Amino acid sequence: MTTTSLADQLRALPDDELAALIRLRPDLVIPPPSDFSALAHRAQSRVAVARALDALDQFTLEILDALRYTRVGHSSSVEAVLALTAQSGVEAARVRAAIDRLRAYALVFGPDSGLRIVGAVDEVCSPYPAGLGRPAEELDPVAGALAADAAGLRRTLLAAPPAARAVLDRLAAGPPVGTVAAASLQPESDSPIRWLLDRHLLVAVGRDSVELPVEVSLVLRRDAGPLGQLHPDPPPMETPQREPAQLDRAGAGQVLELVRNAEALVEAIGQDPPAVLRSGGLGVRELRRYAKLVGVEEQQAALLAEVVTAAGLIGEEIIDNKRIESVFLPTLAYDAWRAFGIAARWHRLAIAWLTMTRAPALVGQRDERDRPINALAPELSRPGAPVQRRAALQVLADLAPGQTAARGAVVETLAWRAPRRINRGATAGIEASLAEAAFLGLTGFDGLTAYGRLLLAELTADGADPDDPLGIASPEGFALPGSATALDALLPTPVDHVLLQADLSVIVPGPPEPTLAGELELLGLQESASVYRINADTVRRSLDAGYSAGDLHALLARRSRTPVPQTLAYLIDDVARRHGGMRIGSANSYVRSDDESVIAEVLADRRLQPLGLRRLAPTVLACRHTPSRLLEALREAGYPPVQEDATGAAVLSRPKARRGSPRPTWAARGVEDPTASVRLSAPRLAGVIEQIRRGDAAARVARRAPVTVRANGASGAAHTEALEVLQQALRDKTRVWVGYVDAHGATASRLVRPVSMGSGYLRAEDERTEMLHTFALHRITGAVPESDI
Numbered sequence: 001m002t003t004t005s006l007a008d009q010l011r012a013l014p015d016d017e018l019a020a021l022i023r024l025r026p027d028l029v030i031p032p033p034s035d036f037s038a039l040a041h042r043a044q045s046r047v048a049v050a051r052a053l054d055a056l057d058q059f060t061l062e063i064l065d066a067l068r069y070t071r072v073g074h075s076s077s078v079e080a081v082l083a084l085t086a087q088s089g090v091e092a093a094r095v096r097a098a099i100d101r102l103r104a105y106a107l108v109f110g111p112d113s114g115l116r117i118v119g120a121v122d123e124v125c126s127p128y129p130a131g132l133g134r135p136a137e138e139l140d141p142v143a144g145a146l147a148a149d150a151a152g153l154r155r156t157l158l159a160a161p162p163a164a165r166a167v168l169d170r171l172a173a174g175p176p177v178g179t180v181a182a183a184s185l186q187p188e189s190d191s192p193i194r195w196l197l198d199r200h201l202l203v204a205v206g207r208d209s210v211e212l213p214v215e216v217s218l219v220l221r222r223d224a225g226p227l228g229q230l231h232p233d234p235p236p237m238e239t240p241q242r243e244p245a246q247l248d249r250a251g252a253g254q255v256l257e258l259v260r261n262a263e264a265l266v267e268a269i270g271q272d273p274p275a276v277l278r279s280g281g282l283g284v285r286e287l288r289r290y291a292k293l294v295g296v297e298e299q300q301a302a303l304l305a306e307v308v309t310a311a312g313l314i315g316e317e318i319i320d321n322k323r324i325e326s327v328f329l330p331t332l333a334y335d336a337w338r339a340f341g342i343a344a345r346w347h348r349l350a351i352a353w354l355t356m357t358r359a360p361a362l363v364g365q366r367d368e369r370d371r372p373i374n375a376l377a378p379e380l381s382r383p384g385a386p387v388q389r390r391a392a393l394q395v396l397a398d399l400a401p402g403q404t405a406a407r408g409a410v411v412e413t414l415a416w417r418a419p420r421r422i423n424r425g426a427t428a429g430i431e432a433s434l435a436e437a438a439f440l441g442l443t444g445f446d447g448l449t450a451y452g453r454l455l456l457a458e459l460t461a462d463g464a465d466p467d468d469p470l471g472i473a474s475p476e477g478f479a480l481p482g483s484a485t486a487l488d489a490l491l492p493t494p495v496d497h498v499l500l501q502a503d504l505s506v507i508v509p510g511p512p513e514p515t516l517a518g519e520l521e522l523l524g525l526q527e528s529a530s531v532y533r534i535n536a537d538t539v540r541r542s543l544d545a546g547y548s549a550g551d552l553h554a555l556l557a558r559r560s561r562t563p564v565p566q567t568l569a570y571l572i573d574d575v576a577r578r579h580g581g582m583r584i585g586s587a588n589s590y591v592r593s594d595d596e597s598v599i600a601e602v603l604a605d606r607r608l609q610p611l612g613l614r615r616l617a618p619t620v621l622a623c624r625h626t627p628s629r630l631l632e633a634l635r636e637a638g639y640p641p642v643q644e645d646a647t648g649a650a651v652l653s654r655p656k657a658r659r660g661s662p663r664p665t666w667a668a669r670g671v672e673d674p675t676a677s678v679r680l681s682a683p684r685l686a687g688v689i690e691q692i693r694r695g696d697a698a699a700r701v702a703r704r705a706p707v708t709v710r711a712n713g714a715s716g717a718a719h720t721e722a723l724e725v726l727q728q729a730l731r732d733k734t735r736v737w738v739g740y741v742d743a744h745g746a747t748a749s750r751l752v753r754p755v756s757m758g759s760g761y762l763r764a765e766d767e768r769t770e771m772l773h774t775f776a777l778h779r780i781t782g783a784v785p786e787s788d789i
Contacts, residue, residue, distance in 0.1 A: 058417075
């Protein structure tokens with residue numbers, strides 16, 4: 001088979017079928033090929049064929065093996081495959097559907113009577129189609145003689161002892177080759193392998209390998225047929241039924257916990273930014289500390305760190321350019337994220353998890369150099385992770401609402417849907433993905449939630465609006481996606497009130513609205529998801545931010561549905577009375593107070609002697625340090641000072657939150673498959689197809705260029721003649737073939753219509769590409785009018 005034959009098949013496809021092929025195999029158009037020959041060449045490459053085979057189910061791969069097995073010369077036939085599958089009891093319609101699927105992937109092409117398989121299939125797949133070995137005559141003449149005697153072959157098989165028959169049955173199921181211990185091949189050995197070799201039922205093909213001839217396999221498969229046991233249906237899966245609302249409620253409860261934990265983790269990182277390891281990850285001690293602060297397991301903390309980083313909520317900031325040291329910090333996007341509702345915040349985290357090329361389950365394991373893998377390290381990059389997550393969730397999405405499935409059953413179903421992708425590592429990865437989905441609230445009780453189904457549909461949708469295919473219309477306002485809207489209906493309504501307790505605790509009976517959350521963050525210390533506690537430090541923090549005692553009393557009276565405890569009112573008044581009684585400024589800095597005893601106490605405090613305080617007046621002390629340093633030292637010593645400006649007004653301040661830049665895309669840190677999550681919209685598909693057809697037309701025209709134009713060089717007389725032809729074509733406004741030498745020294749030709757010629761250049765229009773080209777006259781090697789061809 002040649003590339004041209006497949007190119008002709010692709011060229012003859014209508015646009016809708018060509019678009020369907022590109023949707024199935026988007027890697028074929030990244031970047032867009034120049035013409036159909038290039039597209040066919042790319043479709044037959046080893047990597048592209050392997051990627052296409054990875055998407056096929058077990059039955060389709062078995063039918064592909066049947067086509068390879070029945071191939072005569074370079075082609076097979078559908079009738080030959082139907083004859084074989086009929087012996088296995090498979091309906092012809094299902095076989096034809098599998099062949100149509102292979103055609104849709106451009107792995108086979110041609111008519112039913114002469115179906116051809118692209119060459120790279122044999123390179124990528126097993127060399128033993130349908131698990132059948134080579135003919136006995138090809139392996140060993142004596143074995144060939146036994147295979148030619150059908151009755152003798154059956155008698156020999158019936159005489160095989162149980163251990164030898166078990167070896168034959170295993171090899172007959174495929175693949176037909178096996179590796180054995182060298183001692184089993186020795187003549188004096190009494191092993192089952194030696195017995196089979198002596199009877200020529202097996203043939204030694206190496207120092208430690210044996211092969212089962214195809215004739216023996218066919219006798220052993222006489223009940224199932226030459227192709228063996230086929231699997232047209234996925235394995236049965238137990239699907240216990242629950243109420244769909246029960247799954248949704250369980251998932252929504254986990255969503256509340258997820259958002260709270262994510263916010264707690266980012267806040268903890270912002271308060272004490274951890275250093276970025278030289279390997280690019282987060283240290284083990286830091287991860288353990290954050291897990292304890294958030295109240296989750298270390299593996300869950302690693303998952304949270306990966307998800308919030310993928311969502312752009314955690315970034316990096318360089319603190320030492322010389323040593324190239326940096327720390328993890330919240331980003332500006334985190335501040336915007338906190339202003340969203342819980343459903344919108346969850347949506348961003350869930351999308352980040354579904355699309356990130358990271359494998360958090362590998363945190364704590366060891367790499368190929370026996371080094372531990374840290375969270376946020378480049379070693380966690382896995383290009384196939386997004387496809388694996390969506391495939392696992394799609395199994396649950398294909399069930400009826402309310403149906404659940406164990407993780408092992410999901411793995412077995414995926415092993416049928418994409419057997420080439422499933423191995424031991426993939427099995428562990430799928431189970432980890434399902435556990436992560438439960439942690440993120442996408443599933444509940446091993447079943448997919450209703451909003452989880454909507455989220456999957458959003459990711460797999462074309463994304464093009466029929467009324468706005470280019471996506472240029474500006475939406476009015478902000479609208480939640482469908483999945484977030486469905487989740488929002490399940491979540492408790494945000495509350496705008498609290499319940500004050502006598503022990504100075506604040507109970508929030510539900511998720512707080514953003515304004516209340518900001519007030520609670522300033523006034524209280526969070527102890528759990530719904531409990532805050534007020535103490536002297538939090539009251540002082542509120543006063544530093546600009547609240548007065550009256551403001552705090554009014555705030556609590558407005559927000560609390562219970563009476564404000566008297567102890568809390570006394571605490572606010574007491575802290576407010578002392579707050580601001582001491583003022584500091586710059587002299588470089590100074591301390592002043594109307595109470596002389598306080599000034600004397602500060603001056604005598606040994607803890608403050610390193611500041612070098614000096615009395616300027618009975619109520620004023622001067623300091624050589626900056627006001628911020630003096631303010632920090634006095635507060636650490638237990639004094640309640642307030643900073644003032646040059647006019648004597650109090651300087652109000654909130655704690656400054658450091659913010660870093662989002663981390664670079666993971667593709668820049670590791671190898672990533674650029675086609676792992678490619679989705680082509682309908683307008684983009686149409687543009688790619690049009691570009692390929694235009695390029696193909698231009699290539700075919702170029703191949704028809706006159707020999708004189710395609711010549712490698714031109715004499716002075718030929719060059720002069722070419723200029724005369726161009727001048728005449730310019731006057732007549734006709735098209736002309738132009739041969740020229742490009743910037744790389746290669747010869748090329750183009751059919752153009754001259755527009756102007758002067759100053760050493762020819763400007764001409766290529767009507768096929770609708771482009772204006774400029775040719776240097778000294779590089780033109782020939783010109784022939786189109787009418788002369």
